[in-house]
Every structure is written in structure tokens, then in C-alpha cells.
Amino acid sequence: MRTSRRLVLSAAALGLALAASGCAYFNPVQTHEFYQAADGTNANLSQDGSTVIGVRNALVILREDGTAEFSATVVNYEQAIEGAEPTRTVDLAAATSDGTAIFATGVSLAPEQVVSLGAGEDSDQSVQIGDASGVVAGDILDLTITSGDQTVVISVPVVDGSLEHYSETGSGENAGA
Numbered sequence: 001m002r003t004s005r006r007l008v009l010s011a012a013a014l015g016l017a018l019a020a021s022g023c024a025y026f027n028p029v030q031t032h033e034f035y036q037a038a039d040g041t042n043a044n045l046s047q048d049g050s051t052v053i054g055v056r057n058a059l060v061i062l063r064e065d066g067t068a069e070f071s072a073t074v075v076n077y078e079q080a081i082e083g084a085e086p087t088r089t090v091d092l093a094a095a096t097s098d099g100t101a102i103f104a105t106g107v108s109l110a111p112e113q114v115v116s117l118g119a120g121e122d123s124d125q126s127v128q129i130g131d132a133s134g135v136v137a138g139d140i141l142d143l144t145i146t147s148g149d150q151t152v153v154i155s156v157p158v159v160d161g162s163l164e165h166y167s168e169t170g171s172g173e174n175a176g177a
Helices: 002-026
Strands: 041-047 050-062 068-076 088-095 101-109 114-117 140-147 150-160
Touching (some): 041 140, 041 150, 050 088, 050 140, 101 114
Parallel strands (some): 050 150
Antiparallel strands (some): 041 050, 050 068, 088 101
């Protein structure tokens, strides 16, 4: 009787272990796959098969008073080595789907430098948005990113300040990170 009890308990333990590990076996681990973890969009400019410039979490935030702010982080992935380009200029220009220009700005980055764009106190550079009267929350803008002879166009969402991390006091803390 003891042998059958041990056999039943062993089988139950094995079944429980298989059931508990089955979910991980059949479902891929999310950290092994690239995904967009923020509200904004990302872009990469590559050269010779490696990423040189990255734009992270780009979005436009509309305020209650009708003003708008562009928030993003621009990264120069080049290593600071002798003979490398000392700085890279990245030009950013946003327009509505009908081609109406919203803003244009340039960012100069040294190798391995990160520049935070936005209006918060943690931002390195503010981006002035001209007339955004025709833009509403939920719109998608075309953002053209150019560095050297490379250009990429991405879609950038327009959000309002209703979420705490996009409010006036929180824009520099999380919006461009």
C-alpha cells in the first residue's frame, strides 16, 4: 500500500510540475521579442548594417490651452572612437497627412550622446510647435527623420494631457523617456 501511495503522489507531483511549466513552454518569453513599450513610436537610421541614430518614444502632446509639445529621445549609437564623425545632426520635421507642416527642428549629437526633447525640466532641448489648431488628440502625424543621406518617415501619435504622465507637471519625467 505504501508503494502505491508513493506512486500516486509521484505521479501527481509530476503532473503538477508539467502543468505549471507548460505555459512557459508553449508561450514565448516577451523579453525575447522587440515590442513598442510606450505610447510613442521608434525609428532607427542604420549604416553598414548597424544602428547609428535612434529616435525613441516620439509623440505630440496637446495641452488644454491649445498649445502642443513634441516629446522624444534621440540617441547617437556611434562609439566615441578616433576617426568617427565628431557630431551628427538629426533633422526632425512633422506634418499632417495632408502635408501641413507642424514643426521642424535639428539636434546635434556627439557619439554615445542622448538628447531628450520636450518641455519638461528633464528635457535637454525644447521643440516649438507652430500652429497646431488643426491637430486633435488621436491624429497621426508623419515625422521625417534625416541624418546625413539617410531619411525615414514614421507615424507619430497625438495624445492629450489627460494621463498623469503627460500632464503639465509630468511631461519631462516620462513623456520622452
